[in-house]
Amino acid sequence: MPKQGILERLKHGPVLGDGGYLLELEKRGWVRPGPFTPEVAIVYPDALRELHIEFREAGAEVLQALTFYASRDKLATVGLEDRVDDINRSAVRVAKEVAGDQCLVAGNLSLTWMYEPNSPTAADRVRQTFDEQLKVQCDEGVDFIIGETFSWLGEALLCVERAKKTGLPVMVTICFENKDQTAEGTNAATAAKTLLDAGADIVGMNCLRPPQHILGPMEQMRKAVDGYLACQPVAYNTPNDKPDFTSLPEFPYALDPLQLTRKQMGDYALRAREIGINYIGSCCGSVAMHVREMARVLGKLPAESRIWKKGGAKPMSAYEYYDHDNVTTK
Numbered sequence: 581m582p583k584q585g586i587l588e589r590l591k592h593g594p595v596l597g598d599g600g601y602l603l604e605l606e607k608r609g610w611v612r613p614g615p616f617t618p619e620v621a622i623v624y625p626d627a628l629r630e631l632h633i634e635f636r637e638a639g640a641e642v643l644q645a646l647t648f649y650a651s652r653d654k655l656a657t658v659g660l661e662d663r664v665d666d667i668n669r670s671a672v673r674v675a676k677e678v679a680g681d682q683c684l685v686a687g688n689l690s691l692t693w694m695y696e697p698n699s700p701t702a703a704d705r706v707r708q709t710f711d712e713q714l715k716v717q718c719d720e721g722v723d724f725i726i727g728e729t730f731s732w733l734g735e736a737l738l739c740v741e742r743a744k745k746t747g748l749p750v751m752v753t754i755c756f757e758n759k760d761q762t763a764e765g766t767n768a769a770t771a772a773k774t775l776l777d778a779g780a781d782i783v784g785m786n787c788l789r790p791p792q793h794i795l796g797p798m799e800q801m802r803k804a805v806d807g808y809l810a811c812q813p814v815a816y817n818t819p820n821d822k823p824d825f826t827s828l829p830e831f832p833y834a835l836d837p838l839q840l841t842r843k844q845m846g847d848y849a850l851r852a853r854e855i856g857i858n859y860i861g862s863c864c865g866s867v868a869m870h871v872r873e874m875a876r877v878l879g880k881l882p883a884e885s886r887i888w889k890k891g892g893a894k895p896m897s898a899y900e901y902y903d904h905d906n907v908t909t910k
Contacts, residue, residue: 586684586724586749587781589641590808590858596849596880597812597861598635599871601646603832605631613832617658618646621671628671632678634868639875642861643683644726645671647717648690651709665716672720686751687717689727689743695735697764703738710742724749728812729787731755733762733771740778751782751810751859756789757824760797768797769804776807784810787863790840791848793823795855802856810859811852815840815866825864839865842873849874 589595602618605611610620610627620628632643649655650667660667675685692709696702714725725748727739736752743750754762754771761767766774768785775783784801785794794813801809816825816838825831830838845862852860860878862870875881895901 598640599866600864638868638872645675647688668716684723686726687722727752749781753786768800772801782808786812788824808858812861812863814864845870846873846877
C-alpha cells in the first residue's frame with residue numbers, strides 16, 4: 581500500500597518535520613563552516629544517514645534530502661560544480677533508504693545567491709539552477725518538493741514556478757532577516773497570499789529566526805490565508821534587535837550557548853498548533869532532542885517501552901535520588 585502523500589497527511593492534522601542538517605553536521609566535522617555545502621552526501625554518506633536516522637527515531641514524519649546549497653554555482657565555490665548530479669542523487673537516496681515506509685522524503689531547493697530583482701537574465705539563471713537539481717531529485721523519487729530560505733519573494737516565486745512543473749506537491753517558505761519583511765519589503769501576509777496564488781500547496785517561513793521572532797509573522801499569515809502553512813524556525817535564541825541568527829557575532833563558531841532547550845522547542849510546537857500551522861518543523865540548531873520533544877507534545881511519540889524497575893530500597897540513579905522523576909514538566 582503506498583504511503584500517504586504530504587497533502588493527504590495534512591488533511592488529518594499537523595505533520596512534524598525534521599531538524600537542521602548543515603550546522604549539526606558541521607559540529608560533527610563533516611561540513612565546512614563558511615560555504616556550508618553538502619558534499620558530505622558523497623564524501624561520507626554514513627554521517628548523513630545517521631542524522632536522518634536520529635530524526636526518524638525522534639518522530640519526524642518527513643526527512644529532507646540534504647540538497648540545500650547543492651546547486652552548480654554554489655558548489656563551484658568549493659570546486660565541486662561538476663558533482664551537482666552526484667550530490668543531489670546521493671542525498672535523495674540516503675534519505676529514502678532511511679525513510680523506508682515510515683517517513684516521506686522531500687526534495688530540497690534553496691536560495692541561490694544569484695537572484696536580482698528586475699533582471700530577466702538573473703531570473704533565467706535561477707530557473708536553470710532549480711531545474712538542474714529538480715531533474716535529479718525527481719528521477720530519484722522524492723515525495724514532494726521543499727523550497728526554502730528565500731529572502732527575496734521574487735526568488736521564492738521562481739521556485740514555485742519550476743517546482744510545480746514536476747507535478748509534485750510544493751512547499752515554499754520565505755525568511756525574514758532583521759526586518760519583518762522580505763528583501764523587496766513585502767510583509768508576511770502578502771507574501772503568503774502571493775505564493776499560494778502562484779500555485780504553492782504549502783507556504784510559510786523557515787530559518788534565520790527562532791520561534792519567538794517567527795511566530796508573530798506566521799500568525800499574520802494564518803489570518804490572511806486559508807491554505808496550508810509551514811514553519812521551521814532555528815533553535816537559537818536571538819535578541820530583538822537582531823532576530824536573524826546569522827547576523828550575530830556568534831555565527832557560526834560560538835552558537836552553542838544560544839541553543840534553545842528541548843522544552844522551548846516543545847512549547848513552540850504547541851503554540852504553532854494553536855496558531856493553526858499545519859507543517860511544524862525546525863531548522864538550524866534543531867537536533868534530535870528537539871524533534872523528539874516536539875513529537876512528544878504533539879502526541880506523535882509512542883510511550884516509552886524500555887524496562888526500568890524503580891521503587892527499591894534505595895534509589896539507583898541521581899534521577900531518583902534528587903526526585904527528578906517526580907517532576908512533571910520536561
